[in-house]
Amino acid sequence: xxxxxxxxxxxxxxxxxxxxxxxxxxxxxxxxxxxxxxxxxxxxxxxxxxxxxxxxxxxxxxxxxxxxxxxxxxxxxxxxxxxxxxxxxxxxxxxxxxxxx
Numbered sequence: 001x002x003x004x005x006x007x008x009x010x011x012x013x014x015x016x017x018x019x020x021x022x023x024x025x026x027x028x029x030x031x032x033x034x035x036x037x038x039x040x041x042x043x044x045x046x047x048x049x050x051x052x053x054x055x056x057x058x059x060x061x062x063x064x065x066x067x068x069x070x071x072x073x074x075x076x077x078x079x080x081x082x083x084x085x086x087x088x089x090x091x092x093x094x095x096x097x098x099x100x101x
Contacts, residue, residue: 003041003044003045007038007041007042010034010037010041013030013034013037014031014034014038017029017033017034018031019031032071032073032074035069035071035072035073036068036072036074038068039068039069039072039077039081042061042065042068043062043065043080043081043084045061046058046061046062046065046084046088049061050088055091055092056092058088059085059088059089062084062085065081065085066078066082066085069081069082082101085101086098086101089101
């Protein structure tokens, strides 16, 4: 419940900051912060989906997480997102797709 609510709030925050150059006191754009938080939330949601054997839904959510990681511009975050998505594809038996992420 709370994670879904957080996702809604950060999705709104993301939409409000999209294309903006506003920065926080540390020099990070608000949009990159929104991307980082959405990546984290989507990854958490996908973990729960995988635990519940909801593989296709988890893959859709991890694709969103990877998109946020790429937009956020953090290579470490992007690498982790790609790894998680590859694992999800692997669990569903889609090895070729897993290798192409």
